[in-house]
Amino acid sequence: MQRAVERSRRTPPPYLTDSLPARNGWPVGFAHRGADVRRENTLAAFEAAVDAGFGHLELDVRTTADGELVVFHDDTLDRVSTGRGRLRDHTWEQLADVTVGGEPLLRFAELLTALPEARLNVDLKDRASAPALARILAEHDAWDRVLVASFHDSRRRLFRRALADLGHPDRAYGPEQVATSGGAAAIAALVLLGPLGLTGWLRRYALDVDCVQVPVRHGLVPVATADFVRRCRAAGLPVHVWVVDEPDQMERLLEMGVDGIMTDRADVLAEVFTRRGIWPQR
Structure with a gap:
C-alpha cells in the first residue's frame, strides 16, 4: 500500500513523458508485435515498423529452458513458427533453426541493441520473464525505454520486486522510473468501481x-468507453487500447481522447494519424 501511495505522488515515468508524441500531447501508435502478422515479434517486423514511422513497439517475452529472454507470444511454438512444443522446454541453442515467417527468433537484449531509439511495450508471458527482464534492463541501463505489462498482476508485482533487489543506481533514471500497466485485476477494478467515483482513490491508494x-x-x-477514458485520464492514468485495425474505430477512440492505439495494421494507423498531422512518430 505504501509503495502505491509513494508512486502516485511522483511525476510520471520517462517512458510516458519524454517521447516526442507525449511531449506534444499526441496519442501514440504502437506496432502490435511489430504490426506484421506473418513475421510477428521478429526483428524484421520491428525494423519495418520503425521504418514506417512507429516509435513504440508492442511485444511479448518468454524464457527458454536455459533462462534466455525471447520475444515470443505463445506458450507453444506451433502456431507461428517452424518449431514444435513449448518454448520453455527448449534451450536457446535448440531454437537456433526455428523461424517465424522466415525470420529467426529474437532475444530481447538483441532488440534493445538493434533499435536503441524505440520505446518498447513489454508483455510478460511467464513468471520467469519478470526477473530476467529486470536484469537485462539493468545491464543496458534501459529503465526509461520500456513499459512493462501483463494480464497477470502477480507478474508485474514480481517484476517490481526484482527491480527492488537491483537497488538504485546513481543515474538519471533508475528502477523506480520503469513504467508499468495494470493487469486483468487492476482493469476489472477500474471498470467495476470507476462508475462509483472510485477511480481516483484506486489510482492513489490501490493500484x-x-x-x-x-x-x-x-x-x-x-471497456474503452468515453466515460472510462475520461475517468482514467482525470485520475492521471493514460489509456492505451488494443488491438484496433479498423480506421473508423481508431477515429472514434481518438475522439474519446485515448492516449495510444495498438494495431496490427501499420498502414491503416499511419493513414489515420497522418490525416491528423501526428505521423511519423519515430
Missing part, C-alpha cells in the same frame, strides 16, 4: 501502475 492498456470490449462488456 501500483502508471497507465492502463485495455481492449475495446471484453466479451459483452464494453
